[in-house]
Amino acid sequence: MQQGNLEFKVSKWEEAAKVLEGLKRELNKVECECKNAETALGNLLVPEKATYGDKFHIWVFGKGIIEGRLLTVIKVDSSNFKVKWEGK
Numbered sequence: 869m870q871q872g873n874l875e876f877k878v879s880k881w882e883e884a885a886k887v888l889e890g891l892k893r894e895l896n897k898v899e900c901e902c903k904n905a906e907t908a909l910g911n912l913l914v915p916e917k918a919t920y921g922d923k924f925h926i927w928v929f930g931k932g933i934i935e936g937r938l939l940t941v942i943k944v945d946s947s948n949f950k951v952k953w954e955g956k
Contacts, residue, residue, distance in 0.1 A: 910941055910949025918943045925954070 913926055922943045929936045938954040 906949055906951045907947065909951050910943065913939075913941050914943050914949065920945055
């Protein structure tokens with residue numbers, strides 16, 4: 869195997885590995901932000917007395933939402949919620 873070819877491939881691998889690690893860190897950060905926002909939405913929109921598995925549908929109108937969109941919030945456990953847009 870040619871030394872130059874090996875060095876080139878090792879260099880490309882190191883470069884790609886560094887980029888991948890940075891993307892993994894960024895993904896982890898965004899996933900945490902999303903989970904925190906989901907919890908905040910759940911706490912805002914779900915009544916305190918709701919039980920696990922309760923599902924709530926909220927019509928959302930506002931800036932950039934012309935026709936309104938249906939948001940579903942499900943209480944998963946005491947402090948976790950699942951939030952998703954319905955349709956489209």
